[in-house]
Amino acid sequence: MRPGGQSPCGRASGFAFTALLYIPRGQTNFAGSLRRDMLEQDEIIASIREAGVVGAGGGGFPTCAKLSAKADVLIANGAECEALCYCDQVLMALHARDVLDGLLLAARAVSAKRIILALKGKYEAQVEGFKKFLASAPYDRIELLQLPDVYPVGDEFVLTFEATGRVIPQGGLPIDVGVIVHNVATLHNIARASRGLPVTERMVSVCGEAPRPAVYMVPIGTSFDDLLRACGLTSSKGLSVLDGGVMMGNLVDPGRAWVKKTTSAIVVLSSDSRAIMERSSSLNRVFKISMSVCDQCTFCTELCPRYLLGHNIRPHLIMRRSGFTRALGDGVLAESHFCSECGICSLYSCPLEISPRRVNVFLKQEYPRPRQDGGSTQPRPEYHDRRLPSSRLKARLGVLHLDGPPPTFAGQLEVSKLKVAMQQHVGEAACPIVVVGERVKKGQLIASINKGQLGAPIHAPIDAVVIEVSADIITLER
Ligand code: SF4
Ligand code: SF4
Numbered sequence: 341m342r343p344g345g346q347s348p349c350g351r352a353s354g355f356a357f358t359a360l361l362y363i364p365r366g367q368t369n370f371a372g373s374l375r376r377d378m379l380e381q382d383e384i385i386a387s388i389r390e391a392g393v394v395g396a397g398g399g400g401f402p403t404c405a406k407l408s409a410k411a412d413v414l415i416a417n418g419a420e421c422e423a424l425c426y427c428d429q430v431l432m433a434l435h436a437r438d439v440l441d442g443l444l445l446a447a448r449a450v451s452a453k454r455i456i457l458a459l460k461g462k463y464e465a466q467v468e469g470f471k472k473f474l475a476s477a478p479y480d481r482i483e484l485l486q487l488p489d490v491y492p493v494g495d496e497f498v499l500t501f502e503a504t505g506r507v508i509p510q511g512g513l514p515i516d517v518g519v520i521v522h523n524v525a526t527l528h529n530i531a532r533a534s535r536g537l538p539v540t541e542r543m544v545s546v547c548g549e550a551p552r553p554a555v556y557m558v559p560i561g562t563s564f565d566d567l568l569r570a571c572g573l574t575s576s577k578g579l580s581v582l583d584g585g586v587m588m589g590n591l592v593d594p595g596r597a598w599v600k601k602t603t604s605a606i607v608v609l610s611s612d613s614r615a616i617m618e619r620s621s622s623l624n625r626v627f628k629i630s631m632s633v634c635d636q637c638t639f640c641t642e643l644c645p646r647y648l649l650g651h652n653i654r655p656h657l658i659m660r661r662s663g664f665t666r667a668l669g670d671g672v673l674a675e676s677h678f679c680s681e682c683g684i685c686s687l688y689s690c691p692l693e694i695s696p697r698r699v700n701v702f703l704k705q706e707y708p709r710p711r712q713d714g715g716s717t718q719p720r721p722e723y724h725d726r727r728l729p730s731s732r733l734k735a736r737l738g739v740l741h742l743d744g745p746p747p748t749f750a751g752q753l754e755v756s757k758l759k760v761a762m763q764q765h766v767g768e769a770a771c772p773i774v775v776v777g778e779r780v781k782k783g784q785l786i787a788s789i790n791k792g793q794l795g796a797p798i799h800a801p802i803d804a805v806v807i808e809v810s811a812d813i814i815t816l817e818r
Pocket of ligand 1: 678680700
């Protein structure tokens, strides 16, 4: 055991830099903003830190760091706008009260004056479920916002604009306009943390071509293969698996993928579907196709949600320029940093099935991040008319027949073996503090973060024996 010892992972701390990101512009003297309720904020944040809560919507940012800032608006993100993803809808139906409790705790921590619960109006059952609580104290402080069924309304930038009318600056964060956004699953975990319960499990939907689509509550570290088998998929011949939704999920080998705190959906699609082909083509091929056939129709730019919010991102120009130059410092290529990787340009807009998104992902790794200034604080006039209806997107993706109401909640999935990753969050990887052969209890701390580092501790998801420990993974067997 080596609690609080030196991390063997050898990674530099990102705390100072990242924590600063959450200090709003103009709030330079953070200590000076301390309020009388600071002790309470400290207690809330300490419980969240100890429970290992991170952004469950996919970001994985340690929630305690996000709540260390002050914001005047706090938004609960229940939009779940990705195609064939359902876990947040099921979570909101089953744990409405916990979501609201987590929202109030988070609001207290950041001293938010406005608290908004945002979910799509089409989630009628969930809306009705929340309304029952919102009618009386203490939940009557929370505003209910029913969002349109458009993609990507759950993107923090789009959501912040839809909920408050404020445009986050390009390359910025919601806190730059006084807003903090938390996914509803994160809020559920905040409520559990306040009761002393660490993050050991999460809800995951398995949909698409899976024979028996379902939503399960699974221990962190469950293998994708186990989940797929539980949903009736015994052979993945001709099929491919995405960790995440159809638009933004990553192609994975299910035999080598395990549920993390940020895993929300597994989508199974035919390997020759457009969504899979877009991800599986080589980057070289993407560049060649773009250079030879892009006709500069500008559709990719005209429908880009970030462009529509007024940011300086023009994927059609990026595609043209990347065919001629890769010069460092090129202003157009650097615009790729303002891309959210939502996939609209690649999977919806481009008539020639070129992938500006893939090019942007590549360029972001190669090019320095440009200065944040520039871009507008107002959306473009065509913003509202060009929002993309989800049904039209699903039709274009060829997945309408796989869509429908959320699948049944199938309960807890019992598994015998888990592989728990040490890097499930932004920041420092957690450092194992258990040894092979040790017996651990559900909820016991098994990997810690050095004091002062940005990161999140990890707890045993089940009663188990430790059978393998490396700097990356702890393997547990029931
Ligand atoms: S993926 Fe395409 S549409 Fe989406 S933000 Fe990036 S450039 Fe715009
Ligand atoms: S939509 Fe396709 S063809 Fe049109 S400019 Fe963009 S990448 Fe080129």
